[in-house]
Amino acid sequence: MKTTSFWKEFTKGIVISNPLFVLVLGLCPALAVSTSVDNALGMSIGVTFVLLGSNIIISAIRKIIPNMVRIPIFIVIIATFVTIVNLVFHAYVPSLYESLGIYLPLIVVNCIILGRAEAFASKNPLLHSIADALGISIGFMLALLIISFLRETLGTGSLSIFGARLFTLPILGEHPMAIFVLPPGAFLLMGLLLALLRRLGVIKSE
Amino acid sequence: MALLNNFILAKFLGLCPFFGVSKKLSNALSMGVAVTLVMFIATVATWFINHYILIPFDVQYMSIVIYILVIASLVQIVEMAIKRTNLTLYNALGIYLPLITTNCAVLGITLINATEAYSLLESVVCSLGGGIGFTLVLIIMSGIRERLELADSPVSMKGLPVALLTAMLLGLTFFGFGGMI
DSSP states (O other), X not given: OHHHHHHHHHHHTTTTTOTTTTSOOOHHHHHHHTTSHHHHHHHHHHXXXXXXXXXXHHHHTTTTSOSTTHHHHHHHHHHHHHHHHHHHXXXXXXXXXXXXXGXXXXXXXXXXXXXXXXXXXXXXXXXXXHHHHHHHHHHHHHHHHHHHHHHHHHHHSEEEETTEEEEEOTTTTTSOOGGGTSHXXXXXXXXXXXXXXXXXXXXXXX | OOSTTOTTTTTOOSHHHHHHHTTSHHHHHHHHHHHHHHHHHHHHHHHHHIIIIITTTTOGGGHHHHHXXXXXXXXHHHHHHHHHHXXXXXXXXXXXXXXXXXXXXXXXXXXXXXXXXXXXXXXXXXHHHHHHHHHHHHXXXXXXXXXXXXXXXXXXXXXXXXXXXXXXXXXXXXXXXGGTO
């Protein structure tokens, strides 16, 4: 009984309520850092850590948070975890820290995290909140990887992960479609992906 | 800043209100004005905090927590001040003010000012330019979306996807300013 509901909360975040494609939350960091797969991975790891940490803490102390001031409390808890991520990235992966720039601290105002805190962690027991955080994070990571994979391969004609070049496309390698690494390309790709997923019936149309 | 490095189209800041509030022209204008106002006040406040508290005591690693608290309380104060002094403005901005706390554009501008080590004047100009650019794009977008509602688009493209494609075209257009300035 308990394991099935754990599993349900976990899988829910990956497809049925995927944060990027279905709920369309946290669009700002997602589109900004998806220029390369490296950045997307770094961003998803940061978001996973913050979401997991804040969901655990908020769920654990949910009974003693006064209802009136709950939002400021959530924000302070989230900001603390973001500070930790920020310092750790700065110390151990400085190149990633540089390329993520201000979008790393901006995880604080990522709607996904505050949204989960308000809608889920503040109402549900600890174990379910952990499952929820993990599911949502993996859904976010998958979506971000799809977007960044398409943007990097189409935009630069090749794919490299952590400096190691994996492959180069024959024609695109010489004449890459640079628009996809520029900001408008992100809007274009996101719009087409959303439309495609709706057409295939993966997510509901309006 | 307002045109070339537009916050929405080039830096992806404040996308949530951009797609959420850009369905009606009048709402877009109110939201834009409110964001610009809060961005301006937050810039001035965080500049003083950064230079007179965080840097002298060498606690800049606390900046994220401090900034978000300052912005949250500022939004509250601005809301109360507008409610007391100008009730019509309050009714117009009303529900949008609390939302600004979680708008990345506001936290973004304060972080940009801190990392670029701008002087007070530069920070203020940067925040005003960013705010005006934000308002401009929000108004253009809402004008287009009001018409899109009536257009006959494919079912799977309705709503958000077509809005994203519109944003792409707007972004390309704004890139054109790069050659002029």
